[in-house]
Amino acid sequence: MTFTKGMSYWVTRMNKFNWGRGLKHLQARYFAPTFGMLFAILTLIAALSFPQNSAAQTYQFNTVSVEGNQRIDTNTILNYAGISRGQTVSAGQLNEAYQDILGSGLFESVEMVPRGSNLTIKVKEFPTINKIAFEGNRKLKDDDLSGFIESRSRQVFSPTKAERDAAIITEAYAQNGRASARVTPKIIKRSDNRVDLVFEVFEGGAIEVQRISFVGNRAYSDRRLRKVIGSKQAGLLRAFIARDSFVEDRLEFDKQVLTDFYNSRGYVDFRVTGTNAELAREQDTYFVTFNVQEGQQFRFGQITTVSEIKGVNADVYQDILKVRPGVVYSPTLIESSIARMERQGIKDGVDFLRVEPRISRNDRDLTLDVEFALVRGPRVFVERIDVEGNTTTLDRVVRRQFDVVEGDPFNPRQIREASDRIERLGYFSEVDVEAREGSRPDQIVVDVDVEEQTTGSVSFGASFSTNDGLGLSIGFAERNFLGRGQQLSARIAGSADTINYRINFVEPAFLGRDLEFGLSTSLFETSDRNSLFDTTTADLTPSIAFPISENGRLSLFYSFGYSDMDDYTGTSGILASEVAESGRFSSGIGYRYTYDTRRTGLNPNAGVLLSFGQEFNGLGGDQDYIETTARIVGQTLAFGEEVTLRATLEGGALSYFNDQESRAVDRYSQQIIRGFEPNGIGPIEGTEHLGGDYFAALKFEAEFPIGLPDEYGITGGAFYDIGSIWGIDTTNATSAVNSQDFELRHVIGVSVFWESPFGPLRMNFSRALEDQPGDEEQTFDLTVRSNF
Template sequence: MRAFGGFVALAIMVLTLIAPDPAEAQSYRFSTVAIEGNQRIEAGTILSFAGIARGETVSAGQLNDAYQRILGSGLFEEVEVEPQGNRLVIRVTEFPTINRIAFEGNDKIKDEDLAGFIQSQSRQVFSPTQAERDANIITEAYAQNGRIAARVSPKVIRRSDNRVDLVFEIFEGRKIEVQRIGFVGNRAYSDRRLRRVIESKQTGLLRALIERDTFVEDRINFDRQVLTDFYNSRGYVDFRVTGTNAELARERDAYFVTFNVQEGQQFRFGEITTVSEYNGVEAEAYDDTLKIRPGVVYSPSLVENSIARMERLAIKNGVDFLRVEPRVTRNDRDLTLDIEFVLQRGPRVFVERIDIEGNTTTLDRVIRRQFDVVEGDPFNPRAIRQAADRIRALRFFSDVDVNAREGSRPDQVVIETDVEETTTGSVSIGASFSTNSGLGIQLGFSERNFIGRGQELTANILASADRVNYNLSFTEPAFLSRDVALGLNFAFVETENDNSLFDTAIGTFRPSLTFPIGENSRLGVFYNARYEDMSDYNGTSGILQAEVNQGDLWTSAIGYEYSFDTRRTGLNPDAGVLLSFGQEFAGLGGDSDYVKTTARIVGQRTIFNEEVTVRAILEGGAISFSNGQNSRFINRFNDQIMRGFEPNGMGPIEGGEHLGGDYFAALKFEAEFPLGLPDEYGITGGAFYDIGSIWGIDNQGAATGPVNSTGFEPRHVIGVSIFWTSPFGPIRMNFSNALKSEPGDEEQTFNLTVRTEF
């Protein structure tokens, strides 16, 4: 045992002697640090990145961390950290500066537009990472333009003095069009009707001139919301777009887009009640403002409008902080929604201020006047949302963002309005054609936001073979900071044998004021100064000759126009009514003394699940002179009041020449419907039946022969129409047949009109 113990002790001693010492971590202490290769970057800046002080002991790991920090600064293309005894050498190669930026291969997006997308700039330090990000941004811009196959590669060209040219090589590719748009799950409305709702369109004829048939993912997402709004406004409260499939064709040149929808059931309004939980506020007065009735198809917009009317009444009555909460009770058995409008006292919060940003052209006051509230008023979230909608409706901005945040105190909010300007002016060169006036040329200028004041200025010249029309108009939509539109219109029209045997010259100056007097009604008042001249008559009518002999006359008149329109804001989205009535009273100076009255009623609705639009139009007019004066052709009714007859082709006639009439009336029935053709053709059909007449003339004393058709003799016309929404503009062709006419009437069996701007 003693011998074994000694052997073990000896073995341990041997192993201990031959075992290596534990490895010690390598460390460095530098008395000097040298920076080499830097040209623009200060040595102290590089040392701050390294984080190594003279005389400090550092490990190899800390030395590697210093290397990573210098490289991670993004300022250097290469970095080398080399210990040399007690001296540390840091060698760097700086990224070059960008001498210039160029784009090659782009045709559809201009250089200046691409330059606005990227972050890399001339005379800045070149960053490969940033250049790659810029290439991706340009690629995304092309994808938003429908060119999803676009590729962008950043290339670097070395120059002297450590400079580079950054070149983005672009392969644009072709636009990917939407070949077909389909819907799955729709029963109430056809694919054709839903395709009319969304912004995306199928590829059609001459697609090179159409942009909405290009596949854009953001537009498809917008279409999902548009479909939801469309169904919700028609009572389908459970409607959902369950999915959207965009399948690329085998040739990779087109998409087939399918919207999967779930319609649900259509609901109508049930019981409508109003209750008050606001002390001192009676519900009856607010209930009287409601225009919703049980049985009407449910629409969220009708509920919103009702709440807005109640809140406006509260402001009028001096009731602050009133909020209206609609409580909805669903009745699945009879598919109705009971609405209980609850009047509540909202939180006591005030508007501290309204901040407006991003408007580089539009004045602050143009945006601010869209708000019904000012600093110090009670805060109403609904009113702010409505103001945001009004700002968007101006069409001055490509993007509008309105938010409310807490102000300097908990009971105050700051309304932040951020907008992005867009182009509001245009210069147009256009052409028009009709069988009545032939080929016409139009030159126009329009500015919807004149010098950023929200004013509209337009100037147009329209010339055809027999007519030249000059027009200049100006509109101030908020005259004296009120909801009153001031209009100034100057017009001058010259005709040369335009459907007559004499020439005319008419000049007008018409200032007007227009303002709302109800939710759907407006009233306009105007003054009309008018110059009229008839000359160069070469016919045989004694009446017309006597009127031409009067030479030029001046008219000074005042008048009003009233309109009531529910076609967009009424209770029924399928139907609407337009009523307009106006009178003009001449005799405030000038050479004429008359009263002129015109009226028009339009009623329309959609039937067969909105596939067919039917419309009825009743219109008429009368002019009556006093103080022994007689009307002239130039101020009588002589236009084309109904289809199937030429302009100035019906009514009183003497010696084979139409004289116009002091009265006219027309009743028109028409329908528009699909023809079963592919939607991409943009061709629909129509049918019409018109009844009308022009009659009456009080200047028969100058006649040299018999005057016919002076009484009310209704003409009857039946016909069909073809509508084509063409890339060149809307084209309408009417094929008509006069079922009843009078001797001397000039019938027109075909009429075509087209107008476009390019």
């Protein structure tokens, strides 16, 4: 049976079939199982038996015209369409042309109208932006918001771009702790197809961090860790302090500083396993939790140095290391050791020296053995250093932060250190330092991209103390004067009885070297000082300072001064004779040496500051004397770094010669220990304190938490002070002078510290355990300073 005859057979059988009588029988036995197959066969037969006589529609246009365009040139629109006269195009290609024109972002609507051999493209252009405005914004100013958005006046308005700008502004508010902010772009139509673009801002309230907690920490308390991170809990004065607002991106920074904190204390396995910021049900506050895994604290084990460079003696480099076994491990100490070795390599003329720290872990005794390997690095040179983004700051200010110049061997560590120094300048809000391949594979170009920020300030301040009462001040400061990296400041401060003028100038890189030049001048006047006499002191001091060791710095200075006493109203013969003298000029030279390990010492929790100086006067002027002062301060953190312990020892001595004597305006009369008024101890004639030629003080103090929530910023303290002022010439005394010998005073007391939004406030409550007749005690002392 052929295919055609078979088809006729089935048709004949279907026509003869009695559908009414056999429907049930057919449905049950034949129709249900064979209907699907039969339908498929019929469809296939139809497809094979009847030819395709319909084809995809095509167009061919003799003319292509554009209507509705005013600003956009016709040829530009035709280029977007990509349809030429006489070109055969399909319906799909016509649709692609429509999409291309619409996708240009220049038109609000596009219509393709084919009429026979003619194609008309009808467009409606987007309007241009007449102006951009912001409404409802208070926390962020218009200038700040304008810098965030892409839309600009006199540009074509794009709804997509406007929505994107609204999202960017919303994100900016979120970064400022206002996650509920909403921004809606709206347009106001103007003539000539122009619109005003208005961003309506609903700022919402700042969502605060109600609580920051840590899970998994054992070595350090939540209170200690909260001091490390940038996020802060909401405190009592949340209306004045914005740092408690929740900023999601800040959590990544917090995780990094937590890791750095633990690593610097020997916890090399520390990691933050997760952070959780949970929004309260009322959606007005966050609860932030850091999940941490501390691990064990490691210390340095064996420390050795090996040399893989011929002619380089490893023992020389081993001897300059300051790290010793048993010290708590810290990556910072490794970096400082590498830097010290590389500097030694430069001194020895070893080019391309690299120091590789090879660390071996000893889990049994929790130590890390470090082997410093001296190897020869790749022969790569610095081709040039390019600085971009600095519109005010001179290039040389940035370049001098590098220890390398063009042509020097390339050292990645030195580049990282230079980047850190540039950031610490405080001149730039953004610093990006990258190294890339130069004109040859052995050449490196260092790109420095910076974004400048404001470095000048004008301040108005108020002060109050139990000694001087209420005071006011006005000041100006510029940390990057004329873009040269120089510092210039001027300040006027006064109270009811005092006035102080001061101007300071500092050039940190005098003559292009690590040599700091300073020039300071001041004028200080008091009236009715302790109801005894008025004083006038002035000085002009140029100085230079430079490092002489890793932690030591030496300052050399010349001092020209003037001092005078006037209007004495007391009964002391000594003071009367001193006031009767005319003003004295002084001229002398001096030096001061400081040694500070608070930042670069082996122990991150402890530091020592030592200062010693002398001033030799007699180079002209009216005074011949030597003044010697010394001060040493030691500080450490104890009890899980929650308690700060500090000890201070200081003293001074005035030694006059050539038959000269000191005067009250020159002698020591300041408050050297707590618990006594300024000029309240020392030699006394009658009831009038005279000051002394010598002073010494030893002070111990501790600061510790007192159980209040740390977001209040209130801590407690205790102190114990010992000190004395003594020594004076009694030639002009009209009565007995008491307390001129070395006699110690002992004071104990407690303190309350408050890190208020107006500045650090301290209240001292003290009691003298041992005093001398005529001493003026001070049982309460409060100081606070505020800048508006």
